Amino acid sequence: MGSSIHKSVCRVCHGGCGAIVHLEDGRVVKVKGDPASPVSRGWMCIKGLRSPDIANHTDRLKKPLRRKGKRGGGQWEEISWETALDEIAAGLEGIRKNQGPEAIALGQGTGRHHYLHVVRFANALGTPNWYEPGLAQCFIPRITVSNLTYGGFVVADYYGDVKPSCIMFWGHNPLISNADGELAIAVQRAMGRNCRTIAIDPRRTETARKCDMWLPVRPGTDGALALAMINTIITKGIYDRGFVEEWTAGFDELKEHIKPFTPQWAAGITGIKANDIEEAATVYATNSPAVLEWGLGIEQNINSLQTVRAIALLRAITGNIDIPGGDIIGMQILKSYPLLKEKLPPESSKKRLGGEEFKLLGGWRAYIPSAHIPALFRAMREGVPYRINALLIFGNNPLLTVANPRNVYEALNRLDLLVVTDLFMTPTAALADYVLPAAFWTETEHLFGFPLVAENIAFAQPKLAQTGDCRQDEWIMDELSKRLNLPGSDMTYRGIYDYQLSSMNMKFDDLLNSGHIYPGHRYRKYIKSGFRTPSGKVELYSSVLKRMGYDPMPTYIEPPESPVSTPELYKDFPFILITGSRKREFFHSEHRQVQSLRKYSPDPCAEIHGSAAKALGIAEGDWIIVSSPRGEISMKAKITENIHPSVINVEHGWWFPERPKEGFGLWESNANILTNDSPPYNAAFGSYQLRGLLCNVKKRLFKKYVI
Numbered sequence: 001m002g003s004s005i006h007k008s009v010c011r012v013c014h015g016g017c018g019a020i021v022h023l024e025d026g027r028v029v030k031v032k033g034d035p036a037s038p039v040s041r042g043w044m045c046i047k048g049l050r051s052p053d054i055a056n057h058t059d060r061l062k063k064p065l066r067r068k069g070k071r072g073g074g075q076w077e078e079i080s081w082e083t084a085l086d087e088i089a090a091g092l093e094g095i096r097k098n099q100g101p102e103a104i105a106l107g108q109g110t111g112r113h114h115y116l117h118v119v120r121f122a123n124a125l126g127t128p129n130w131y132e133p134g135l136a137q138c139f140i141p142r143i144t145v146s147n148l149t150y151g152g153f154v155v156a157d158y159y160g161d162v163k164p165s166c167i168m169f170w171g172h173n174p175l176i177s178n179a180d181g182e183l184a185i186a187v188q189r190a191m192g193r194n195c196r197t198i199a200i201d202p203r204r205t206e207t208a209r210k211c212d213m214w215l216p217v218r219p220g221t222d223g224a225l226a227l228a229m230i231n232t233i234i235t236k237g238i239y240d241r242g243f244v245e246e247w248t249a250g251f252d253e254l255k256e257h258i259k260p261f262t263p264q265w266a267a268g269i270t271g272i273k274a275n276d277i278e279e280a281a282t283v284y285a286t287n288s289p290a291v292l293e294w295g296l297g298i299e300q301n302i303n304s305l306q307t308v309r310a311i312a313l314l315r316a317i318t319g320n321i322d323i324p325g326g327d328i329i330g331m332q333i334l335k336s337y338p339l340l341k342e343k344l345p346p347e348s349s350k351k352r353l354g355g356e357e358f359k360l361l362g363g364w365r366a367y368i369p370s371a372h373i374p375a376l377f378r379a380m381r382e383g384v385p386y387r388i389n390a391l392l393i394f395g396n397n398p399l400l401t402v403a404n405p406r407n408v409y410e411a412l413n414r415l416d417l418l419v420v421t422d423l424f425m426t427p428t429a430a431l432a433d434y435v436l437p438a439a440f441w442t443e444t445e446h447l448f449g450f451p452l453v454a455e456n457i458a459f460a461q462p463k464l465a466q467t468g469d470c471r472q473d474e475w476i477m478d479e480l481s482k483r484l485n486l487p488g489s490d491m492t493y494r495g496i497y498d499y500q501l502s503s504m505n506m507k508f509d510d511l512l513n514s515g516h517i518y519p520g521h522r523y524r525k526y527i528k529s530g531f532r533t534p535s536g537k538v539e540l541y542s543s544v545l546k547r548m549g550y551d552p553m554p555t556y557i558e559p560p561e562s563p564v565s566t567p568e569l570y571k572d573f574p575f576i577l578i579t580g581s582r583k584r585e586f587f588h589s590e591h592r593q594v595q596s597l598r599k600y601s602p603d604p605c606a607e608i609h610g611s612a613a614k615a616l617g618i619a620e621g622d623w624i625i626v627s628s629p630r631g632e633i634s635m636k637a638k639i640t641e642n643i644h645p646s647v648i649n650v651e652h653g654w655w656f657p658e659r660p661k662e663g664f665g666l667w668e669s670n671a672n673i674l675t676n677d678s679p680p681y682n683a684a685f686g687s688y689q690l691r692g693l694l695c696n697v698k699k700r701l702f703k704k705y706v707i
């Protein structure tokens, strides 16, 4: 076959970096950055560059597998795709007829190529019960609040001619996470000489270390900090009067509402000095255009809705929306993915687990309605309010990425049918009845709207290579749809790409030739058509939230497990726990088997401040036990000055592919043993707590298990 070189776009993470892929005899041998990419301009991160090591890994799943012997026993039989698909379709058909389609649940992971195809497949099947481990805990609060407040999702304008004069990073570390298509390289360039920068994070992250100001906020109290910044900006009169008068609704109510939320008030809650709060608010409000880079740190707690709302209002009162160099509303150049919403009858939607209770996650107003994870896994375990019999997972490892893996484990063991599609055998896949081999990004054909949700650019990803019998997830769903004769089964994923591109009179083949299309941004779209909200203005006072029974004005409540709320518990658990801060070399629970990435982080680590470590007699590299009221795990101590002394930062996603016989060491260092899937939840989204809980740390006295 010889060697050849191709252009593509990397999707090891949420993606976007232009990639030059070198093939030899059909194998991916090298991946380099594409200098011609309009967003990454030649840059790639370590995961993208190591793509050949992932694609060609000897542990890749290569054939469909059927379980032999007992569940989780590790005995498999290789079968053909025909057999696997026929048998799975027959199983699904039986459950659909006997228990009803809602007894089939679908699961998927974060923002991958097949994301919307899973939702379409669920609708076609007639089940309202699909989930993703992010959603209420990730991105849905930011998307929903943007839509409610400004009528569209905003992203930082790094690619236009005007560059931001200020960037405020809030619970976000994009230099490492490249989250949702906001690439580190673009952020780094924007942070150049003439840009004021502020980081709000309990850790002095890679991003914070490059900033002028670092505000080490107490985890879970960001809502109070944002209210105090609004207070400062309004009290000092440094808001954008013209924009506020013409383009916002509810300013008078907001002005009245924020009176008690002074910087002094917030200082007592957040641990940030009142002067610093005022200074940060002033820098943000007086250096226009300004970008507010919000991240996951503000969502993985039960105050998600109102915290995100308060932060969203800062953009509005400073007039930084849809202006050059500010936060711009996405162009959404592609036609919306045909999700077949109309195929899910209202009586089925009503059965969505948690949908009635968490209206902005699962109700009709939700961005893409989904099930509430704790309710769904409870239904699997207990059959309440009805039993879930089958779960089909496309790229998710819930035993590592969902709160309380014990509950997940019990739930998975109760299923009649568990099908997991993945690149590798994982702790979750190990419990399945069928394991299906997924295609890696160099093996998929994909139309990629960038950045996620805002879609200002469309990229084409060509299928370049083939590993074993691996297939892309969309193909698997299409094949099952055909066998089940589901609505929409006449349109394959390839047909959907053509449909989506018809907005620009293009076909997917045309885009494959050109690589990408970037029609350019139109700023201040609202001047022509208003904001897409009920009032046509930015809703400082949210009429929709009011109607839904939620507070129309941003509010603050103390985290339910904290030094203030639970002082008794705090005596036994005297640290504040945060989990899951991103690491360059891993994507969630992935890549622990890839030596060229694992070598950077061979062991699971927890960050602890030098003063706390000293007091506990813990030295760098010691094995420690981190415990919470829910359980304990082993981690290696990483001592640092770059963290608030009261905070412990625990890496998430840890399992040990090298230890298959011990259940992959699933229970040893799994951060979610410490997190909480129990109520209270956020009232609108049902968000549970992965950050801002209490924990304790002690030195581990016995020797660590040796591989």
Ligand SMILES: Nc1nc2c(c(=O)[nH]1)N[C@H]1C(S)=C(S)[C@@H](COP(=O)(O)OP(=O)(O)OC[C@H]3O[C@@H](n4cnc5c(=O)[nH]c(N)nc54)[C@H](O)[C@@H]3O)O[C@H]1N2
Pocket (backbone or CB within 6 Å): 108, 109, 110, 112, 113, 133, 134, 135, 137, 138, 296, 300, 393, 394, 395, 396, 397, 398, 400, 401, 402, 421, 422, 423, 424, 426, 438, 439, 440, 473, 579, 580, 581, 587, 588, 589, 590, 652, 653, 671, 672, 675, 690
């Ligand atoms: N404690 C704690 N837990 C967290 C978080 C945290 O901060 N702290 N973060 C949460 C967030 S925000 C998210 S979004 C979730 C992410 O949760 P997940 O999406 O579940 O995380 P991953 O481990 O990346 O992916 C799961 C599996 O997908 C497989 N995979 C990768 N690409 C493909 C593909 O194209 N097709 C298929 N079929 N499989 C593929 C991988 O091999 C992996 O086994 O984790 C959440 N969990």
Ligand SMILES: Nc1nc2c(c(=O)[nH]1)N[C@H]1C(S)=C(S)[C@@H](COP(=O)(O)OP(=O)(O)OC[C@H]3O[C@@H](n4cnc5c(=O)[nH]c(N)nc54)[C@H](O)[C@@H]3O)O[C@H]1N2
Pocket (backbone or CB within 6 Å): 013, 014, 110, 134, 138, 170, 171, 172, 173, 174, 176, 177, 178, 179, 180, 200, 201, 202, 203, 205, 217, 218, 219, 220, 221, 222, 294, 295, 296, 297, 298, 578, 580, 581, 582, 583, 584, 585, 586, 587, 588, 691, 692
């Ligand atoms: N390499 C790599 N990249 C990834 C991922 C990955 O697993 N690995 N995951 C992807 C996914 S799904 C997501 S959602 C994004 C997330 O990307 P980011 O939004 O950048 O999220 P994190 O790094 O998880 O968390 C950001 C910061 O929140 C801080 N934090 C914790 N609690 C609080 C709090 O209460 N308040 C404040 N203000 N800050 C807090 C943490 O210290 C951390 O530095 O990354 C994506 N990119």
Ligand code: SF4
Pocket (backbone or CB within 6 Å): 010, 011, 012, 013, 014, 015, 016, 017, 043, 044, 045, 046, 047, 048, 049, 178, 183
């Ligand atoms: S940042 Fe994401 S898209 Fe870019 S190279 Fe890394 S993994 Fe690939």
Ligand SMILES: [Mo]
Pocket (backbone or CB within 6 Å): 110, 134, 138
């Ligand atoms: Mo996420």
